[in-house]
Amino acid sequence: MKSSPKSKRAIRRKHIHRLIKKRKDYWSGGARTPRALANTPTPCSCQMCCNVRKSSWAKGKERLTLQERRQENIKDLVSAALEEINQ
Numbered sequence: 001m002k003s004s005p006k007s008k009r010a011i012r013r014k015h016i017h018r019l020i021k022k023r024k025d026y027w028s029g030g031a032r033t034p035r036a037l038a039n040t041p042t043p044c045s046c047q048m049c050c051n052v053r054k055s056s057w058a059k060g061k062e063r064l065t066l067q068e069r070r071q072e073n074i075k076d077l078v079s080a081a082l083e084e085i086n087q
């Protein structure tokens with residue numbers, strides 16, 4: 001069995017090496033150095049790669065992330081079901 005790292009520094013190093021190993025072939029391995037990819041996996045901030053919250057293309061509810069949109073759908077479903085029960 002592998003021993004678990006004890007210090008915060010050891011944990012941070014472990015995760016940096018994990019990400020370097022995982023992301024070494026991102027962008028065909030040419031866009032950035034592996035260590036830079038460990039910190040920032042997306043090499044640009046164009047409209048297709050950027051965070052949807054920061055996109056100028058998206059307006060209103062489109063600016064929500066996928067998780068937030070799912071959460072909104074769940075809330076709507078629950079409130080509809082509660083209304084049905086109360087009637």
Ligand SMILES: [Zn+2]
Pocket residue numbers: 044045046047048049050
């Ligand atoms: Zn891009």
